[in-house]
Amino acid sequence: MSQSVNKVILIGFLGDAPETRFTQQGKPVTKFSVAVNENWKDAQGTKQERVEWFRIVCFGRLAEVSGEYLQRGRHVYLEGRLQTRKWEDRQGEKRTTVEVVASQMRILDRWPNNGNGAKEAGSPNVTEPADENDNPFNEGSQQDREDQIPF
DSSP, X not given: OOOOOOOEEEEXXXXXXXXXXXXXXXXXXXXXXXXXXXXXXXXXSOEEEEEEEEEEEEEHHHHHHXXXXXOTTOEEEEEEEEEEEEEXXXXXXXXXXXXXXXXXXXXXXXXXXXSSSOOOTTOOOOOSOOOGGGOTTOOSOHHHHHHTOOO
């Protein structure tokens, strides 16, 4: 039996305020973006920097906490997995996106409550695994996915 791993670990800064919506079943889904910086020196010794942006999606309790405690600029640690979604937009164009489905989050900075919606330094860090049954994008069972593997 072969094994596979789909795990992502990110430490970065929120690029926008989280957007929380609810599924038809009333389950929360929160989306936001995270910027991760990479620094190095090139062959001439000049400092270089690249910023990589990641789309993050959270479900269930993690979505609630993310929507309540996160805001633009917060420093966060995230664990999750990569997921690809495909859909057709309103013009009939086929679209694809790759996102990180977060299963754990830890807030790394300590922003005081300064009247702009940020919570006090005692903000909870959600580290319990998210319930994958909350993910409305899960298609079929594990057995169904294994049946679709072409080898």
